Amino acid sequence: MSTVFVVGSLNIDQNIRVRSLPRPGETVRGSDATYSPGGKGGNQAVAAARAGAPVKFAGAVGDDAHGRRILEVLAEADIDASRVRVLSTAATGTAIIAVDDRGENQIIVSPGANSGLTSDDVDAGLATLMAGDVVVLQLEIPTTLVRQAARIAKNAGAFVILNAAPAPRQLDGLLDDVDLLVVNEQEIRVLADLAGIPGDHRQLVTALPPVLGPAIVCTAGAEGSFTVLDGGLVHVPAAEVAAKDTTGAGDTYVGYLAASLLTIPRDLPAAMKTASRASALAVTRSGAMESIPWHHELPASVPSPALVVPN
Template sequence: MSTVFVVGSLNIDQNIRVRSLPRAGETVRGSDATFSPGGKGGNQAVAAARAGATVKFTGAVGDDAHGRRILEVLSEASIDAGHVRVSGTAATGTAVIAVDDHGENQIIVSPGANSGITAADVDAGLAAVQAGDVLVLQLEIPTALVRQAARTAKGRGAFVILNAAPAPRQIDGLLDDVDLLVVNEQEIQVLAGLAGMPGNHRDLVQALPPALGPAIVCTAGAEGSFTVLDGSLVHVPAATVAARDTTGAGDTFVGYLAASLAGSHRDLPAAMIHATRASAIAVTRTGAMESIPWAHEIPASAPKPATPDPATPNTASPNTALSSPVVPN
C-alpha cells in the first residue's frame, strides 16, 4: 500500500449545540461548550489512518493543552506526526462550531498556529513522497503552501487530492498540479462562479473538469456523491441514517477516499462507496475526529452500487484521471 501524505490544519473545536442556527444579528441560547480535536487536515488524516492507510502529517499546533491533546489523537491513530511544528508563539488553531437539532452546522475558524507553517516545513514533510503515494490538501492553511505541496508531490509522481474547503476566493494556479478535486454543493458553485460557468452541481461535475483541469468528486449530502467516468455521470447514493452532527462528515469522506485510492484497489467509484459508508457512520456521532469510524466498523454491505446516471447523456469528454487504476502503481 502507498502512503497518504496530508499537509493541512489542526484545530481544537469548540462545540455548542443549539436548537436552531442563528440568523444574521440573532442571538440564540446554546449548550455548554465542549472541546475536541479537529481541523480539516487533522480530520482527514485520522480518517485515512483509521481506514488502514499509512499516514504522514505536516502541520502545526501551539505549545498548549489543546495542541498536546491533538498530538495524542494523531498518535493513537498511528499517524506519523514528526513534521507537526509545535509553536511557542501562537496558540493552537480554534474552530467555533454551532450544531442544530438537525445536525447542520456553522463554523468559524481562527487559524492560530496553522498560519505559521512554512515552506521549509512543507519540503521536510514531503521529503519521502514517491510515485504512487497520495497527497491530501485542504484550504485552511496559506494557499501558497497548498500550491507548493501539490507541485512537489506531483513532480514526484504522487496523486494529488485537493478538498477545496473553505471555498477559494481565486483559483489562479491553485489547481495546476491537482489530480482530483473534492467539493460539496456550495464549494462547486463558488468554483463555477470563478470559472464563469454557472449551473447545478450535477452539470458542473461534468462541465468543470475540462475548464479547471482536475477530475471532480462532488458530495451533495442526502443526494450522495457524483463524479464522471468515461464521459458519464456516476452517482453514489447516500446511506439513510439519522444524523446527529454533520461536523467532520466531509473530512471522513475525503480521508477514506484517499486511503482507498492509496490501497491495492484503486477504482474511484468503489472508493466513493467506501467513503460513503464511513461518512454515514460519522454523522450519527458528535464531534469531528472522535466521530470518525475505524475500518472494522464499516458495514460489509454497500449502498446501491455506483452506476452511470441514465438521465445524463454521455456527452462530456472522458477524464483520463478517472481511468482505472486512478493512482499509478
C-alpha cells in the first residue's frame, strides 16, 4: 500500500491566549500556558494519518516528558514513528504560540532536538520508500536534510511536497526535486522576492512555477486556496467558519492534501477541496495537533473549485 512519509520537526507547543497580539516593545497579559504536541512535521503527519493514509515519520525528540508525550500522540494516530530518534543531548523542540481573540497567532520556535536530526536519520527514515509514495517536507529542520530527503524521494519515484515554512532565506537548489510547493500568502511573497518577480499571491501562483520549477498551491486563509491547472487559475473557496485558533490550520491542509493525493494522484483540485474542508474545521478548535479532525468529522462539502482565467 502506498504511504505518506514525513521528514520533519516535532515540538511541544506552549500556548498562551491574549486579547491582542503584542506590538514591538509591548507587554500584554495572557492566560496560563498550556502545553500540547506540535511541530509542523508532526502536525502534518497526524493530519495525513487522520485523513486515513498510512504514515511513516522520521524526526527527533529529546529524552524528556515532552518527547514521550509526542511519541504517544503519534502512536495514537497509528503513525509509524520507529524512525524518530530520542536524543539525550538536546531537549524536545519548543514553540511558543500566542493566540488573540480573532484566532490570529504569533509563533516563536526553538528547534532543540530537531537540530540534531542527521543525514543517517533521513536515509533510515526513507529506506522503505517506493514509487507511488508521497513525501512531505517542511523547513523546521536543516535545509540540507530537506534537499537530501527530496533527492532520495525523487530517485525512488515518489511524489515530493514541500511546505516552504518558515519561508526560506535563499533557494540554493532547495526546489530542484520538489513536485508541489505549498505556501501561504506571506511565504509566496518571500519566494517571489528571491526570484525577483512582482505580484500578488494570485498572480504569483501563475508566474512562479515556470521560474522555480514545482507546481504551487497557495493558501490564503478565509480567501481559500489557489493553484494553476492547464494554464488557468483554480480557486478553491474556504468554508465560512468562526475561527477560534488558526494554529495548525496550514499543517492540517498540507497533511490532508498529501493523503488525498496518495489516493487521487492526478486530481489536485479535488485534493485541495478535501484539505480545505479539514482546515476549516481545525480553526474552530484550539491548539495545533489536537485541533486536527479525523476524516469522518469533515463537513459534507465546500463550494466546488472554480476556474478563473487570468486576464
